[in-house]
Amino acid sequence: MNAPQNPNVQSPIEIAQQLAKTFAETAAERDKRGGNPKTERDLIRQSGLLSLSIPKEFGGQGADWKTIFKTVQTIAQVDSSLAHVYGFHHLLIATVQLFSQKQQYQPWFEQSAKDNLFWGNTLNPLDKRTTAKQVAENEFVFHGDKSFCSGSMDSDILLCSGFNDEGKLLIGVIPTAREGVSFLGDWNNMGQRQTDSGTSHFEQVKIHKDELLLNPGPLSTPYSSLRPLIAQLIFVHLFLGVAEGAFEVAKETVQTQKAWSKSLAENAVNDPFTQKHFAEFYVQLESVRLLANKAIETLQWAWDIGADLTAEQRGQVSIAIATAKIAATNTSLYVTQNIFQVMGARATTAKLNIDRFWRNVRTQTLHDPIDYKFQEVGEWVLTGKVPDPSFYS
Numbered sequence: 398m399n400a401p402q403n404p405n406v407q408s409p410i411e412i413a414q415q416l417a418k419t420f421a422e423t424a425a426e427r428d429k430r431g432g433n434p435k436t437e438r439d440l441i442r443q444s445g446l447l448s449l450s451i452p453k454e455f456g457g458q459g460a461d462w463k464t465i466f467k468t469v470q471t472i473a474q475v476d477s478s479l480a481h482v483y484g485f486h487h488l489l490i491a492t493v494q495l496f497s498q499k500q501q502y503q504p505w506f507e508q509s510a511k512d513n514l515f516w517g518n519t520l521n522p523l524d525k526r527t528t529a530k531q532v533a534e535n536e537f538v539f540h541g542d543k544s545f546c547s548g549s550m551d552s553d554i555l556l557c558s559g560f561n562d563e564g565k566l567l568i569g570v571i572p573t574a575r576e577g578v579s580f581l582g583d584w585n586n587m588g589q590r591q592t593d594s595g596t597s598h599f600e601q602v603k604i605h606k607d608e609l610l611l612n613p614g615p616l617s618t619p620y621s622s623l624r625p626l627i628a629q630l631i632f633v634h635l636f637l638g639v640a641e642g643a644f645e646v647a648k649e650t651v652q653t654q655k656a657w658s659k660s661l662a663e664n665a666v667n668d669p670f671t672q673k674h675f676a677e678f679y680v681q682l683e684s685v686r687l688l689a690n691k692a693i694e695t696l697q698w699a700w701d702i703g704a705d706l707t708a709e710q711r712g713q714v715s716i717a718i719a720t721a722k723i724a725a726t727n728t729s730l731y732v733t734q735n736i737f738q739v740m741g742a743r744a745t746t747a748k749l750n751i752d753r754f755w756r757n758v759r760t761q762t763l764h765d766p767i768d769y770k771f772q773e774v775g776e777w778v779l780t781g782k783v784p785d786p787s788f789y790s
Contacts, residue, residue, distance in 0.1 A: 409460060412444050413468035421475040425750040428478070428757075431590040432582075433550050437479055442513040450487040455503060456510035462627075462697045466634045466689070473638025474645070477757040478591035480638060482517075482548030484631040488624075489516040489556045493570060495621040496610035505570060509554065517552025517573060519543045519597040522566055522615075522788045527599055529559030529567040535606040537567070539599040549573070550580045550593040557599070568615055569604045577602035588753070588760025615788075619711035620704050622786035623696070626711075626718050629790075630692055633721045636729035636758050637685050643754040644678050647736035650744065665739070674739045681728040688721040712783020715790060719770045726767050729758040765789040 407415070420437055427434060441447065449465050451457020465487050473480035490509075493502045508514060520543075527541035539559045549555060555578065558568045571578070577600040584595030616622045654665040662668045695717040699706050733755035737744055744751050773784040784790045 409446060409449055409464050409468055412446055413471040416440060416444055417472050417475045420479060424476045428590055428750055428753045433593055434479060434591045435551055438551055441483055442515060447486060447513050447515060448510045450490045451506045451510045455506035463693050466693055469631060470634040470638040473635045474642035477635055477639045478589050480635055481589060481592045485518050485548050486516045488628050488631055489518060491627050492556060492624050495624050496615055498612055514553035516554045517549040519546040519549050519555050519557045521545050525560050527559040529561045537604040539602045539604055541599055543597045545594050546597040547592045547594040549597050566615055568610045569608045571604060571608055575602055586760055588756035616786050619708045620706040622711055623699060625788050625790060626714050629718050629722050630696060633689050633725040636725040637689060639754055639758050640682060640729040640732040643733045643736050644682060647740055650740045671739050678732050685724045685728050688724050692717040692721040715784045716777050719774050723770050726762045733758055
């Protein structure tokens with residue numbers, strides 16, 4: 398017989414919904430301001446959601462991927478910047494599991510679960526300005542700059558990377574407060590304005606050898622190569638959440654609007670053109686939801702296989718996620734742009750800042766070119782070849 402459930406214990410989804418409700422109160426104003434959302438990040442810490450992806454044996458919740466992605470999607474409906482850094486936290490937890498061994502990451506996970514530590518990203522494998530030099534048998538020095546470091550400021554632990562003299566990428570895990578680590582605070586883009594995705598600087602930062610993820614290392618096996626696919630699926634749920642948030646704002650707005658003067662209907666909700674637009678929004682959103690669910694199921698299947706995952710099985714995950722990524726990109730851009738068609742000119746007032754939905758997905762959908770997702774899926778359709786693993790596919 399199963400033990401009775403405590404009705405007073407909130408599920409992760411309910412906690413995310415509660416956070417989203419709080420974040421929604423200040424999201425428009427904070428988007429204009431930019432900078433670091435310290436108060437809101439602390440609320441995420443206090444919520445307990447940071448331990449979702451940490452296995453139970455290390456004090457975490459050991460949630461499945463469906464739950465983790467749903468919390469990202471829920472927060473993205475009101476604040477895609479916070480959803481971004483929160484989603485990346487779970488990506489970095491997964492990265493450590495995929496690139497290293499239990500005996501190495503166990504103490505990091507136990508401390509993270511105990512103290513609600515927020516992980517930050519200074520990986521960016523395309524930026525090779527940070528060097529990694531070995532100065533002793535067990536000591537390396539990272540030096541240089543790294544761009545697009547989402548969530549690095551106000552983090553507790555950093556995933557960092559540098560290139561050695563042979564051009565090999567080395568990835569390390571260090572405390573954010575490590576001597577020599579600093580942040581330029583130079584992120585001032587049109588969207589995702591509170592992700593702190595600016596430049597991090599490493600000034601002769603000492604990295605111990607046991608802080609480097611060397612076994613099995615980055616993208617060295619089909620299983621470890623699930624890392625970029627998890628990142629892509631985070632984006633899928635980020636885009637889907639933003640589009641859903643924009644859809645709800647538009648839906649709520651038209652409830653009290655009069656129809657256009659030439660319409661035969663009195664109220665906007667009864668106008669056939671308005672109804673057509675909302676039908677199109679709904680169909681596209683529902684399509685992304687279905688594709689996203691299929692992608693999650695495929696990822697969870699591969700994750701559960703573990704180290705025995707084959708290259709072909711990994712490729713199946715890649716195609717499922719690339720398909721969802723294409724749909725989520727196109728739908729999020731379409732919905733966030735066209736909601737103004739149903740809300741009218743008053744929706745463009747700067748006070749409402751509704752354009753943030755479009756600005757945020759337009760910015761984040763440029764993370765890696767969607768054209769290459771089309772190419773990967775098209776090549777697979779025509780030849781059966783699955784995408785080659787990289788940090789973006």
